[in-house]
Amino acid sequence: MPIQYYIYLALALFSIGVIGVLVRKNAIIVFMCIELMLNAVNLLLVAFSKMHHGVAFAIDKASTVGIDGQLFVFFIMVVAAAEVSVGLAIIVMMYRNTHSVDVNFLNRLKN
Amino acid sequence: MSKLVYLVPLFPLIGFLINGLGRKSLSKSAIGVIGSGAILASFVTSLVLFFEVKNHGAIPVQQLFTFIDVQTLKIAFAFQVDQLSSLFLLIITGIGFLIHLYSTAYMNNEEPQHYGRYFAYLNLFVFSMLLLVLGANYVIMFIGWEGVGLCSYLLIGYWFKNDSYNYAAKKAFVMNRIGDLGFLLAIFWIIVRLGTVEYGGVDGVFANAAAKLSSFDVTLITILLFVGAMGKSAQIPLYTWLPDAMAGPTPVSALIHAATMVTAGIYMIARSNVLYSMSHIAMNLVAIIGLVTALFAATIAIKQNDIKKVLAYSTVSQLGYMFLGLGVGAYTGSVFHVMTHAFFKALLFLGAGSVIHAMHHEQDIRNMGGLKKKLPITHITFLLGCLAIAGIPPFSGFFSKDEILAAAYAHSPIYWGVGVATAGLTAFYMFRLYATTFLGTFRGTHDQEHHLHESPAAMTVPLIILAALSVLGGFIGVPEILGGHHELHHFLAPVLTTEKHHEIEHGTEFMLMGVSVALAAIAIAVAILKYSKKPELQDATGFGKLLANKWYIDELYDMVVVKPLNAIAVFFKNIIEKSGIDGLVNGVGKFVNYSSRQLRLLQSGQVNAYVLMMVLSIVVMLLIWLQEGVIFRVFAKLFY
Amino acid sequence: MVPLLLILLPLISGLLSFFMKGSNAAKAWALLSSILTLIVAVIGVCSCTKYGCLNYDTAWLPSLGSRFTIGLDGMGKMLALLTAISFPVVFGATYRNNYKNPGSFYALMLLTQAGLMGVFLSLDGLLFYFFWELALIPVYFLCSTWGGEKRIAVTFKFFIYTFIGSLLMLVGILYLYFQTPEHSFAIKDFYALHLVGKQQHLIFWLFFIAFAIKMPIFPFHTWQPDAYEQSPTSVTMVLSGVMVKMGIFAVIRWLVPIFPEATKYYSHTIIILSVIGMIYASLIAIKQDDVKRLIAYSSIAHIGLMCAAIFAGNAIGLKGVMVQMFNHGINVIGLWIVADAIEQQLGTRKFSELGGLAQKAPTLAILLVVMALANIALPLTNAFVGEFLMFNGLFQYNVYIAAVAGISIILGAVYTLNMVQKIFYGNTVESTINATEVSGNVQWVLVALVVIVIALGVYPQPLINLTNSTVAAVIGVH
Structure with missing residues (x-):
């Protein structure tokens, strides 16, 4: 499959994520959109990794070129998991205090 | 013998320290004895030194220690006793002692603590004055110069509860400071050109003056020195402090504002005669300022009604005479007049003090009159003083004034004419004062009349001694045409440059004397006739009012100098400082705050x-990255 | 060894003082420590001549090329002595004042002393900067914690002002550091630099603005009257007695020798600014109604003269400046002590509310008059010598400028006598009717200062001799 397909898919996912974060006020939705963006990036990383590795593999069977892209994906997944736990905890606390998950409700913090 | 030089200022200094520190614990009589004794000791020492100088010539410079040494400039704390300074020493300590003695009685009503303060100040004054005349260089002279200014300030404001006295004291100090700035600049000029401030010696100012100073330098130095003299010796335009200085106790006026401090300017110019003789411009300036001041102050004195104010303007006028003498090159004549003036003006002030004492601090002559019978000694001595100042032969004032007038005639008959007119005015106002005060009938309150009394011996004895000196003092300077030898002239000859010899014919000189004496005699007669029976009791009107208000000079200064200066100060304080500079500084702060x-x-x-902003920023950054080349070029154009 | 002791003594005792609880303990500790410092300083100045005794050098930050180099030359001795004298004087004169949190107050004061000593002694650029800040920061806390009612705003202004200056200076120091061949902060390496043209001019201003703010000279002075007015008076004494000398000192040590050409190039501008400042500050002082502000403006006028005399660029003026740095410190502290004594007793500093105090407190009146006379540089007081030499130097530079600057002598007399008259003369008023003589400690401290004033006024030569080595180094004239 040509690399462009992956790119378009990732671009679409990322844009959906960005727009979701921008327009939605529900903290959980915002959170999911962030996850969407992260995964869009993950998708791209994996795709490019595969592409580069494929080219290098054809020349040299022992090549490790492109491996690091997939390595990053694992990193991101770990970080995202940690983030989820912290983020969800914050949202839970927020709900307990305000009975709402509306992010704009928190702008009172600024004072 | 030469070690004695240190003792002269040391005695008053010790007196100052004892009286100053012990003013709370010492009794009044102890304070008086210490204060007067210190000056007497100093006077005796001065006498010894005087005869030493008279018989063996000037005593070599005595160096105490190095005051300032900065390699390029060495200033020694050194004393010099030559003919000029030994004469001044005698005047200062001699008259100083008499006035101290007088003060013990005059100030006897003061509390012990203030009595001690008074004598401490007075001793400090004598100390400073001695430094001034003893100093062997301009810096030591300046130290004494400022010191006497300080003591004058302290003594004018002696009764510090009275605010107008304090203003008078401050005015005196500040006006003197204006002069001092001139003096200081002159000293700097000398240092820059010659690298020394010593008067004499091989590398002294005077020895090097002709060789190393251009005529421009000399003229500026002498004029700047004269500015200093204007302040201290109350010459136009810096004279207005002296009449106000009469706020101080009367003996202070006699000592500081008549006999000694105000003649410091004359001493300074006589001391610098080598420099002055090199500059015609400065000489003429001195003569003209002196002449104008003499006449101007005499006109004011005619209409004053405060006994001390009359004497104060008279002092200003006589000082003008002395400067006239200096300006026309008659240095001896001026120094001679300093001496005789010290005698008779101290006498007049002390006499006035005796009157004021008897009248319970009444100073307005319109409320006096007929004091002749009640105060016989004061009356006689005061009369002798008036005759001396009026220039009636053979009293001392005649000889000294005549010498100056003769020299002025040789210089320019116009100078002489103005001088003689002033002499006539002097005779007139002095006898107006005399007649109003001592002749006629008593015009004060009944209470005052009841308490009228002659002053105690401590006050009359100095009066009698000073009267004797005023009568006889002139005989040390009898000119040759009157058959004298002019001892003073010969005595001072080594320190004064040869005066231009005014070869006036003897006939002319006799005529000049005749005119001035006749004018004085007429003025006296007119004054006595006019004022003994019907003194001026109303306020003056018309031209007289102008004179009585001192030509409105104080008001003029207030309008031209004081008010604008205050306005500028307020403007600086409120506008420039607050709104301008501080406004700018705070403006920066406010701007930061606002932004x-x-x-x-x-x-x-x-x-x-936030997220929107983040996204937009990322987009912008991407765009920049894409267009890196373009953007970089734009930035490059902007900054390089 | 001596310089190290001079810094360490106040530093350590200051740190210990933080833990002092009682008011009396803290006071006594501070006084004791400052007297000890004074003794060390006197020994150092009088009997120390060997290199090892007057200098100390050890590694400090080797990776940066900065060494802990301190030393006492003539000017350093003089200012170290001034610092050492002024702290016991300040502590002594304000011994009866009570401050909340006395331990911290005296600790910060002592830290300031350590900082000041360090500034005057350090011979290394980074070290100098370090002490420069060490002197500034405790003062910030002192003013903002123990000051008057407007203290926060005023102190903030003061801090921002001087801190901007410090940062500019830091940039300058770093620039010089990178110019030196083997990247060193040592002052002798800075001296050896020969910066050219534009470089020199730019860095000159970086340094000069820092020092000009500290001195302060017109128009960088507006922090000063406010800060003096709002600080507790004992801090004000330190500020104006010693701290402003940092600026002048730094110009002589760090500016003139490093940037000789720029100094010459800009001297005219700076002298004119200083002279304008003198007249300007004197005129404003005439119109002040507050003792502290009057002394503050008077101080600006005096500092202006010192700054002008430095840039006149001749040995005689420079000697005058150094002598005057010491003398002005002594005199101005004396004036502050009187101001403080009046404020503590009568609760006001306004001339309009004072008067006739001479009747109630004659001794204080006499002592103030002597101090006031020293303030107007009357001969035989210490200030005369300095001003005489400074005016002389200025006169050699330019006659007209000296003449204009001379006007400040007259104005100085006006405002100083105004002050004396309004506080002490005239009749007593409401506030002074029940006044009494000030307490013994204040009197004795003032008497000591008066003795110094007159002794150095009559015999100033020892002080002048101290300046010789520094002047020779700076001007190269001996």
């Missing part, structure tokens, strides 16, 4: 807004 408040609005607290 941060504006920027803070971006921090809305809306998560979406």
